Amino acid sequence: MFFNLVYRNAQRSRKENLIYFFTLVTAVASFYIILSLEKQDVVLYLKEFESDAINRLLGLMPLLYVFALFLLFFLVLFANRYQLERRSKEFGVYLLLGMQQKRLFWLLMMEGVLTSLFALFMGIVTGGLLAEIISLTTSRLIGQGIIGHQISFSFQAVLYTAVGFLVIQIAALFILGNKLFKEELHSLLYGGVEAIQQMGNAGGNWLMLLSGSVSLGVAYWIVLIYFKLFHLMMLLLAVVLGIIGTILVIRGVARLLNAMALRTKKNETKGLYVFTIRQLQETIANRSTSVAIASILLMLAMLMLANGSSIILSSSEDLENDQQVYDFTVLGENDEVEAFLTSDVMVPYVENLNPLAMGYLKTIEDIEEGPVDWSKLRAQIVSALPEDVEDPGNTGSTSMSGDYPEALNLLGALDYRLDHPYTIPLSAYNRLLGAAGEEKAMMNEDEVSLYLNTRFMTTDQDGKLPVLESIIDKARFDEEPLIQINDKAYQLTPLLPMKGLVTDRSITITAALIIPDALFEELVDPVNQETYWNFTIPDVLVEKEGLMAPMKEASDLISTTSFQFESYLQNFGRQLFYVVAGSYTLLYLGFLFLVIGCTVLALQFLTQMSQTRKRYQTLTYLGAGREQMKASIRKQVSWYFLFPLIPACISGIVGIRAMQLFLVPYISNPGVFIPFVLAMVMVFLFILLVYAFAVYRTAVGEMDQLRWKPTGE
Structure with missing residues (x-):
């Protein structure tokens, strides 16, 4: 009976709260992708030619894993808090019917673990699929036909993903469960007393908005002037001013919504206009700090996605260098190098031998x-x-x-x-x-x-x-x-x-x-001359065995000598390492910040919706129709997501402009910089739109569960 209840509750939670379940799946997929990096085609290739550098990069992965674990812990904690608050009345009924707190605690933990196992399965499947897509895409886009693709699955990544995710999930449930059961039974059944809203006065709110705008303006000016110079202290000042300015602007605008509602004219009250503004004002003003943090996360996500893509762009010209002719360059005593490269062991690998001399004029x-x-x-x-x-x-x-x-x-x-x-x-x-x-x-x-x-x-x-x-x-x-x-x-x-x-x-x-x-x-x-012994791998050998195998064999043969040499694959691997080390990390963190920011906004809105659902019940008795309330919810969701998005976009545009001024000298085709970055911004906005639509559908579902008057339509 007990286990049947656990299973039914877990199944109901997944169906009724897809955003919560999607958040858990996203956390699992994020863990797996970063932990399976060593199985990526590009990384496997780099291990052959840049083993020291790639091992140092992989050595930093535990730090990134711990950092991601830290971020996702708060994400899971926030998601579980919403889930428990949503079910507080249900828990109160269990206690009222005689269930002991200890048994209810284990019910909660077992439901969480069961849901986590489902999320773990879905997340690993999703993460594995995304990892394969990323591996295949990078090997095709920047692999230049050198890097092949092989399907890989990291059992070690699965193990660490499962351990890390279950630890943070159980820890979050343990913390929230203890906090939940310290509340009074009445509070669980009927909810807590709503916090008194501190709206301040109009003058103070305008001053707050003005101060925030000035702080942001100064931060933008510092970034545009000092980003290219990389003045660390000034950039740190810009970050502090940007954070303070964002919080003040969002808090000031949210509080001014109260004045906007009070000054509404009679002919503007149709369609639940005042109710919509009041709900929006309460949702944002009471949680302005959380909304501001979400805005900062969205801004960071936009900048990291743009920066990660720009690294790929700025390096693509090096990776696609059509001026490259030779496969090997060897340096050493000319007589010894010539004797070695023309020896029987090297002749099968040498074509177009060119001792290219360079020197200064007398x-x-x-x-x-x-x-x-x-x-x-x-x-x-x-x-x-x-x-x-x-x-x-x-x-x-x-x-x-x-x-x-x-x-x-x-x-x-x-x-x-x-x-x-x-x-x-x-x-x-x-x-x-x-x-x-x-x-x-x-x-x-x-x-x-x-x-x-x-x-x-x-x-x-x-x-x-x-x-x-x-x-x-x-x-x-x-x-x-x-x-x-x-x-x-x-x-x-x-x-x-x-x-x-x-x-x-x-x-x-x-x-x-x-x-x-x-x-x-x-x-x-x-005395002022230097001779570079260049050669290519014979075309016949490349057609027969491909480029990788003969170049690896030739590299092994030259490595037995004391000559200095450079191969095309080594050089390509070095350039590729910079792309992987920079772009992978930034793009991963960018998407992670985006998901966290969107999830915080989504769950915060739904929490407020759950706490104020009785108001919608009251509206039905006052004659409000279902479509009117749907329109009100749609406007609330739209403006609620726009509030943090607008300052995030403005800050993101300033940051992208600063990056453009800094990176353009290193990009041989700067005309494609903005379109490339805009493509990443469109992906960013699309994900945000998906979250907003999911929040709207969930909120409408909450509203549909109300008891409607027969004449309510």
């Missing part, structure tokens, strides 16, 4: 400025600057950004060190072009070519530099040399296709000169 003692004079070229580029852009040479600043005009980026690249540039022999660059499938270049003895890394430039849709190309074309037509090397004039050739010189992307050369081999031997001291 300096003539009489020339203090440097061996290269490019003042004529610089003057042409300066003349191409937009009218509102100042020559960076006048300010002493050299910088590049994806949103700068092309001429300004060119000056930033060339001013950096074109007077003492890197030089590359034409034959080595031609071997690079051949490996990339491009036509080889021809060059006369009095010609040189510019090498520019277009990853840092503003290019057209074809990836070209139209301003520089037009300057070079005009100079060639006029037969005007634009560069002098050691006082000898040289023509600039049309720009060659720009390709990655080495495998390691951390070796970034912004600008260099490609010169004839004879000139390279004449002007570059061997």
Whole structure:
């Protein structure tokens, strides 16, 4: 009999309070997703090439697990409090009929455990499915065809999820159960005395609203000014002012609803207008701090979702670098490296072998400025600057950004060190072009070519530099040399296709000169040279075995030597690690904060609805119809969710703008930043809308349980 009662009550709780059950399922799914991270395809791949870094990341997962456990404990505590308050009359009846408190306590605990087991099953299934979707999506979006997908299921994650969830669920029920049974029987049966509302006076409320608005305004100003500078103390001040301002604004506006209801004209009282405002005012004003905290959680969720997605965006260009040509770069004594790479053991893995030499030009003692004079070229580029852009040479600043005009980026690249540039022999660059499938270049003895890394430039849709190309074309037509090397004039050739010189992307050369081999031997001291031995995996081997296996075998062979080397997969893994470490954590916490914020709002509204349901019963006796009350509830839910959402969105927009100013210099295609972030914001708003609709349906269900007058419609 007792166990049948437990089962029926648990089943009824799940059916009548889907938001409560959904909250428990969400908590379980959140635990599983973060604990199963080590089984993700991307992480399994990174273990092969960035094992130390990924092990450090996974070593931090227990801290994230404890942090999530802490947050979800309060979420579960809040959800269970709503559930127990909703059933307080039922518990009072049990006690009135003679059930002992100890037996009622065990009834409550067993119901909670049974519901938790159902939630655990649903949550693990949901979390496992979401983990597979995340794994498959990331392996396809950022895996570049390298990372495969394999279905995985982490039993260790299931174990820790079950233990963590059941511990916080039992702890929450134990705390709330003890608190519940300390109340008087009358309080359980008829509810407690409603708290007296402190609405303050109109002047004080307006002052509160004004103070909150000023605090938020100052916080926004600090963020926009100091976020890019990363001034820690000022940003901390902005956070404190933002929290205080949000609480004051929501509390001030909620209290002013009272004045709004009092000043309502007679012709505005139709459709339960005053009742709706009074209910909304009471729901928010009595819980303004909770609503403000929910608003802050929503703002944090929006920023973390936007920031996590922007990390993927800012790293996608590195992961999708179409300038990459070589699979391996080896450094060491040239004779030894050449002998090893041409040995029988390495020949099956080596194609397009290219000893690419780079070095600095010799300096003539009489020339203090440097061996290269490019003042004529610089003057042409300066003349191409937009009218509102100042020559960076006048300010002493050299910088590049994806949103700068092309001429300004060119000056930033060339001013950096074109007077003492890197030089590359034409034959080595031609071997690079051949490996990339491009036509080889021809060059006369009095010609040189510019090498520019277009990853840092503003290019057209074809990836070209139209301003520089037009300057070079005009100079060639006029037969005007634009560069002098050691006082000898040289023509600039049309720009060659720009390709990655080495495998390691951390070796970034912004600008260099490609010169004839004879000139390279004449002007570059061997002491100032460095030779990078580059090669690719043969296409035949890739078609037969794929890219991963032969690259892993080649890496193992090179690892047996003392040579320094970098492989494409190692480099790709390093870039991928930054994406995983940043975006996974931020997106996870963003969705976690979003769910917590929405759940707090939902359960708080439903708690207030449960406590004031007698008012709706009274309205039926006063002649109010069912549709009128549904319309009132719909307006209450809409405005109740908008109250915290509006300041959260304003704060979120300011934060996103600050991130945009900070991140755009690191994004080669900043035009897609806002659409990408807006997509995440739309997901955020959709989830919020789902919660609001669920609250409305649950509230209407509560209202439908009232005893209606026959003439109430």
